Amino acid sequence: MKVFKKLVLLVLVFVTFKANAQTDKATTTKIVEEKNYVFVATSATPLNSADINKIMSRMPGNMNGGNINLSGSSYDVRVVKDSVIAYLPYYGRSYSASMNPDEQGYKFTSTDFIYDSKKNKRGWNINIKTKDVRDNVQMNLSISQGGYATLSVVSNNKQSITYNGYLSEVKK
Template identity: 30%
Template sequence: MKKIIYILIVLVLPVSFLKAQEVKKSKKELRIEKQEKRKQEVKEILFEKAFVFTPTHAMPLGGGSIQLNYTFDAEIKGDTLVSYLPFYGVAYHVDYGARTGGFDFTQPIENFELEEDEKGYVVKLEVKNKMDLLSFTFHISELGYATLNVTSTNRQAISYYGTIEADKE
């Protein structure tokens, strides 16, 4: 009986060890798979026009980088832009009695362009907010890292750095 148990252990142990080696993937292979999945996700959310840009830094035209918390965002929901972004810089014209200092509005998108380039994607859109015409230009990498440049008729230009994610809704 001891011989049979010994033979079974000798036969089963190497087979199970070989199976474990087949299933285990290297860290590099896992990272590549994760990146490919992320690239596909970014492409899908851009073409669906349903994504949220979360800035981590703001770069005003005349100053240094300002680190932001995660409460700010710009959300594209089909043909609507929901913006809650801070503004640092010079405002040339502000509505009388305005309570908001940043880009805090929900407006329909007037023009929307999506282009692919060698580094990722470029999304351009325009929005009218009261007396202000705003141009939002996103430069998005394949992995979802993004730069947002906002130009306005009534304020200095400003840039934001952050990431994009799928719209939660």
């Protein structure tokens, strides 16, 4: 009976894990090769988490700034053949911050960029270098075959930041 319970539990865990996958292997391959996908951010990890922890610990609720949960928000990066559209928050040190709240974070549309994609055993490594964005933003996107992804963003005026999330198809 114990073996049966363990087997049922193992199958349940496996089914739950597969149900949480965002895209299947074929869909992920199709949308990445067509350059037509959305990276949906679920968490952010700033480079200088020690400094952010100092600030966050003074706030009500005594939060931790090491890994910031973005689930339920609409932060994403859309990649289509002729443009990259980013709408991501930024947590960290900015060397020349804008006073305009609409220009904080990574909020831009780039139509002049270099897109380099390399397939490996585990998925894809994609490098995007913008040419027409003010801070010369560079994005490194590591995508697994199941659609999970990690995005590292580097710019001239801000410390780097990493976002975790998943890929989805562009909705029309």
